Amino acid sequence: MTGPAPTGPAARADTLLQSFAEAGYARAEPAILQPAEPFLDLSGEDIRKSLYLTTDGGGEELCLRPDLTIPVARDYLASPRSGQPAGFSYLGPVFRYRDGRPSEFLQAGIESFGRQDRPAADAEMLALAIEATAAAGLSEVEIHTGDVALFAALIDALDLYPVWRRRLLKDFNRKRTLAQDLERLAIAELAPRNEYEGVLAALAGSDRKAALALVTDLMSIAGASAVGGRTVAEIADRFLEQSTLKSGALPRHALDLIKRFLVIAGTPTEAVQQLRALAADARLDIAAAIDALEARAGFMAQRGIDLTKVRFATAFGRGLDYYTGFEFELHHPGNGDEPLVAGGRYDGLLSQLGAASSIPAVGFSIWIERLAQSSAASHSPRGRAS
Known part of the structure; x- marks a missing residue:
């Protein structure tokens, strides 16, 4: 006889990883102990206060991994597949000081490297993220998106020092x-x-x-x-x-245009219209970045994502230095600032980690405990009543 199937957040995450594997994302299992330098250099010095640091016998500063994106990227670069299209999924503990909350917690996710069809790859990440929340029993999530490449295009068009x-x-x-x-x-x-x-x-x-x-x-x-x-x-x-x-x-004109840009928000379709109007009025050369946003929205629709439920804001960002394009977060309604799933495009990261040439990259992470808690709350009598 076999015992009952395992339950709980980890078991649900394993089921989720199986679906990711079926979608072509192989399981990655990077080491828990990592060089600290990439996290400090690429995630920003603010992360130092949350790291668990140590030093090896040679004086190298090491840390318990605070997330899995950089470790998965480092393993990919060290593999024979480096530079080629490859997708990975993962599930494992990460470690961060969180002021009274457990410092060790589970994280799952996907990283996709080497795909040149960026708008389609971006849309696939968002679709898989939404599928992950649906698999946890959450039929309604708030979808927040942005694009740091649009802001970079604006700054370039303003020809600043x-x-x-x-x-x-x-x-x-x-x-x-x-x-x-x-x-x-x-x-x-x-x-x-x-x-x-x-x-x-x-x-x-x-x-x-x-x-x-x-x-x-x-x-x-x-x-x-x-x-x-x-x-x-x-x-x-x-x-x-x-x-x-x-x-x-x-x-002054640059300051005014930046402020006008940062208030643009709405569905992706509405944002495209507002951005084209601003570009035409201010004679800004940001058409390529707007075209990429519009193409991404088209691929999202092809993936079955209801664009009327996607909020795009030019001011939206995730607070990590290595993002270079599309960014997104999925939230349980009323859950405050903590996302269930979050990710985006980080085309510059692999070069910063030592790749000889630029390699496109996009992915997302899932906070397993948050997902489980939100799922439990939504299925409780009070949650259903609300």
């Missing part, structure tokens, strides 16, 4: 920082000019390499040396960035 491009793209993944920067810039234009602002503006508008060489030389002449572990060149680079930011280099 490189330092502003870097700053604003970094801010985009940290919503509070972006809002604060835009507000500060609006106030800064009203502030009195200082006696050296003309010099700062000249530095901001000059060739970056030439300006960096000038500041480095001036610091060397003044006898500056390494401070706090930074070289003279690194200090000069930081000074140049700060001088550009303080010079009021972000023009």
Whole structure:
């Protein structure tokens, strides 16, 4: 005789992985102990406070994996399939300090590498994510989507100084920082000019390499040396960035267009219409990014996704530095800011991990406990009544 089938979140996740395998996503099982550097470099220094860190005998900083995207990507790059289209699914524990909540929890998901048909691959990820929530018994989820590539296209079209491009793209993944920067810039234009602002503006508008060489030389002449572990060149680079930011280099028309862009929201179809209207009115060359959004929406519809239930917002971002395009989250209605499933496109990550050439990549993660809790709540008498 056989005993009863296992139940619980892990068993449900195993069933989910079986469906992913049937869809062509092989099981990946990366090591739990990982080099810490990729997480710190690619996810942002903010993640350090949640990592469980240690050091090996050679002095290398290691960590318990805080997620599975980077470990799966590293294993893929080390495999014979590196550079070729390949899809992986996973289920396993991840480790993060979460202030009073369990630091070890289960995560499942999918990573897809090497597909050149980006809009179709994006749509497939969202469709599989929705299927995962449906398999858990959740018939209704809130679908939030965005696209950092659209924001990057806007910044490129505004032809800003490189330092502003870097700053604003970094801010985009940290919503509070972006809002604060835009507000500060609006106030800064009203502030009195200082006696050296003309010099700062000249530095901001000059060739970056030439300006960096000038500041480095001036610091060397003044006898500056390494401070706090930074070289003279690194200090000069930081000074140049700060001088550009303080010079009021972000023009008023750029500030206004960024604010107009960030309020666009609606269904993907509505967002495309609003974006095309803004581009035409402001004469912005962002047609390729809008076309990609429209193509993705078409593939979503082909996958059976009801576009009227998909919310797209130009201001939506997931807070991770390595995302380069489509981003999404699925939420249980009324569940606050914690997603059940979240993911997106990260085409630059594999190059940053050492790939010799760019490899397209997209995927998502599932928080198994959240999914199980939401499923239980929706099937309870109170949940059904609500």
